[in-house]
Amino acid sequence: MVDLALKTLLHDKLRFLITVSGVAFAVTLVFVQLGLFFGLLGNASVTIRNLDADLWITPKNTPNIDFANSFPEIYVQRVRSLQQVVRADNLIVFYMFMTLPSGARETTEVYAMENFKAWQFPWRISEGDLDDLKRGDYLFMDQSATRRFGAFRVGDYREVQDRRLKIIGRTQDALSFTTTPLTFMDYHLAQILDPNNFNGRTSYIVVKLEHGADVEAARKEIQRRLPFNDVYTVADWADRSERYWVESTGLGLNMYLTVFLGILVGVVVVTQTLYTSTMEHIKEYGTVKAIGGSNRDIYRIIGKQALIAALLGFAAGALLAFVIRHLVYGMGLKLVIPPQMVAIVFVGSILLCLSAAAVSFRKAAGIDPAIVFRS
Amino acid sequence: MKTILAAQEITKTFREGSESVAVLKGISLSLVRGEIVVMEGRSGSGKTTFLSIAGCILTPSSGRLIINDEEINVRHPGLLPTVRRRCIGFVFQQFNLFPALTALENIEFALNIKGIKGKVAHGRAENLLDAVGLAERKHFLPRDLSGGQKQRIAIARAIAGDPSLLLADEPTANLDTQIGEQILDLFRRLAKQEDRALLIVTHDQKVRAVADRVVEIQDGLLAA
Numbered sequence: 001m002v003d004l005a006l007k008t009l010l011h012d013k014l015r016f017l018i019t020v021s022g023v024a025f026a027v028t029l030v031f032v033q034l035g036l037f038f039g040l041l042g043n044a045s046v047t048i049r050n051l052d053a054d055l056w057i058t059p060k061n062t063p064n065i066d067f068a069n070s071f072p073e074i075y076v077q078r079v080r081s082l083q084q085v086v087r088a089d090n091l092i093v094f095y096m097f098m099t100l101p102s103g104a105r106e107t108t109e110v111y112a113m114e115n116f117k118a119w120q121f122p123w124r125i126s127e128g129d130l131d132d133l134k135r136g137d138y139l140f141m142d143q144s145a146t147r148r149f150g151a152f153r154v155g156d157y158r159e160v161q162d163r164r165l166k167i168i169g170r171t172q173d174a175l176s177f178t179t180t181p182l183t184f185m186d187y188h189l190a191q192i193l194d195p196n197n198f199n200g201r202t203s204y205i206v207v208k209l210e211h212g213a214d215v216e217a218a219r220k221e222i223q224r225r226l227p228f229n230d231v232y233t234v235a236d237w238a239d240r241s242e243r244y245w246v247e248s249t250g251l252g253l254n255m256y257l258t259v260f261l262g263i264l265v266g267v268v269v270v271t272q273t274l275y276t277s278t279m280e281h282i283k284e285y286g287t288v289k290a291i292g293g294s295n296r297d298i299y300r301i302i303g304k305q306a307l308i309a310a311l312l313g314f315a316a317g318a319l320l321a322f323v324i325r326h327l328v329y330g331m332g333l334k335l336v337i338p339p340q341m342v343a344i345v346f347v348g349s350i351l352l353c354l355s356a357a358a359v360s361f362r363k364a365a366g367i368d369p370a371i372v373f374r375s
Numbered sequence: 376m377k378t379i380l381a382a383q384e385i386t387k388t389f390r391e392g393s394e395s396v397a398v399l400k401g402i403s404l405s406l407v408r409g410e411i412v413v414m415e416g417r418s419g420s421g422k423t424t425f426l427s428i429a430g431c432i433l434t435p436s437s438g439r440l441i442i443n444d445e446e447i448n449v450r451h452p453g454l455l456p457t458v459r460r461r462c463i464g465f466v467f468q469q470f471n472l473f474p475a476l477t478a479l480e481n482i483e484f485a486l487n488i489k490g491i492k493g494k495v496a497h498g499r500a501e502n503l504l505d506a507v508g509l510a511e512r513k514h515f516l517p518r519d520l521s522g523g524q525k526q527r528i529a530i531a532r533a534i535a536g537d538p539s540l541l542l543a544d545e546p547t548a549n550l551d552t553q554i555g556e557q558i559l560d561l562f563r564r565l566a567k568q569e570d571r572a573l574l575i576v577t578h579d580q581k582v583r584a585v586a587d588r589v590v591e592i593q594d595g596l597l598a599a
């Protein structure tokens with residue numbers, strides 16, 4: 001088969017480039033925007049998803065992991081006495097001022113537990129031993145803190161609430177939605193540093209159930225025993241934390257809007273270039289009809305052109321998005337582009353390009369083959 | 376002799392708003408196999424209009440059209456592409472080659488449209504190009520060919536599907552006299568070789584040279 005569609009596309013290389021760039025631009029925009037969205041959203045729940053618990057007990061109406069009230073720490077006993085519960089521990093999450101070597105005062109978000117290792121939390125440790133936290137005024141700091149707090153080394157001291165704490169370890173990937181750097185310390189040290197809020201009190205109780213236990217039944221039972229708290233499964237608690245940021249910051253709206261704009265730009269560019277191209281080749285399509293081609297032959301030609309633009313545009317756009325992902329990673333920004341997203345954007349590009357061709361289809365269907373006799 | 380084209384009492388009236396112009400007022404014309412008919416007439420006399428109707432591109436206002444013993448139902452335009460594909464080859468004043476396709480591909484594409492594909496189409500396109508004397512130009516794009524060469528390729532493309540009826544609208548109008556004569560010569564030879572019926576409409580009197588019969592269109596009717 002002589003490929004009139006492709007040859008005609010390649011015959012006008014500049015227009016072809018514009019079409020493909022239009023699709024690529026839209027694809028990149030959608031990937032980057034969705035990737036940023038999921039990346040940021042992932043930060044809002046990354047600690048919840050990585051702590052090895054089945055249930056989270058929170059103060060009533062806590063909107064997300066970062067903004068918790070406190071409740072009596074002895075509640076944990078009521079949970080531990082449950083038969084399906086393998087382990088239940090208190091977890092304090094709170095904010096502290098930290099004075100940097102430069103003299104600047106910054107905020108850090110502290111996670112404090114008695115036994116971190118039992119919860120495989122934090123989950124990526126590049127330096128230090130978590131067991132040492134118990135032994136004194138120590139803390140672990142996440143690598144991402146270097147962006148705000150400057151470089152640090154294990155062995156450095158930092159002043160926190162008028163107390164000198166020694167950094168004895170370094171974690172990776174422990175982020176917060178607010179980008180406040182995370183630190184980790186012993187539970188009792190946290191209570192000493194913030195006695196007003198945490199003297200005899202905790203922010204959360206995390207619960208590990210027996211293997212194969214009925215999670216929902218256990219959740220209900222705990223909720224019955226602690227009527228002034230909320231009890232969530234990991235998935236629900238993570239969703240709640242994420243949803244808070246989506247709804248309160250307009251992040252969701254912003255994402256939808258940019259994705260919509262990206263799609264719009266892509267569709268408009270493809271529609272426009274395909275349509276001008278169809279108009280410019282109208283006499284050729286008339287000739288195709290004159291030599292016996294049907295509308296279907298012409299749809300196939302235009303459809304194929306749209307498809308080629310979609311495929312190449314998608315490939316270029318996806319490639320660019322992955323390059324950008326690599327570049328912004330170095331800047332501390334995370335683009336999350338899961339395979340499902342790639343698949344959806346791929347199918348979306350093809351469908352949108354074909355629908356962009358619809359305008360040209362209509363034009364082509366209306367071509368009067370008598371046009372071939374006109375000059 | 377077998378009749379290839381029989382047009383009977385063809386009329387065509389164009390309507391533009393409230394005005395209507397009767398361009399063809401009852402034209403009857405038949406072509407038998409192997410016959411070359413030249414239709415002359417002044418500019419605007421309706422030559423192209425008649426050719427379009429005979430080529431199943433335009434539908435007449437009234438009249439009957441029979442091609443290869445088959446009555447064309449002109450009230451059913453959806454069937455016309457099939458008639459064009461199977462029975463008719465066109466040659467145009469403007470050549471109308473596909474600018475993105477090479478000489479060879481232009482012919483091969485026409486064969487593809489007519490349902491002949493793959494190696495068969497390729498081989499046949501090469502033979503046709505050879506028949507019009509342009510074998511060594513097969514990879515040239517139309518923009519790199521002269522007018523005469525383009526029209527030869529167009530002729531090769533027109534006979535590509537082996538149509539029994541060839542229709543040409545002013546095939547020499549964009550060519551020098553000498554080149555025009557060569558083209559007509561080639562056209563005549565190829566039409567006669569395969570016993571095709573050929574209708575050429577033109578206002579160029581020199582085309583008469585290749586005609587078996589000349590008719591003239593005047594005031595929407597064929598003059599005697």
Ligand SMILES: Nc1ncnc2c1ncn2[C@@H]1O[C@H](COP(=O)(O)OP(=O)(O)OP(=O)(O)O)[C@@H](O)[C@H]1O
Nearest residue numbers: 389390398416417418419420421422423424425578
């Ligand atoms: N689609 C149309 N709508 C309205 N009028 C038309 C249409 N096509 C042709 N006509 C009119 O019909 C008349 C005959 O046109 P046609 O093109 O058949 O003439 P022609 O003999 O081929 O002329 P020429 O030698 O200049 O090519 C002209 O007056 C033209 O304006």
Ligand SMILES: [Mg+2]
Nearest residue numbers: 422423424544
């Ligand atoms: Mg004309």
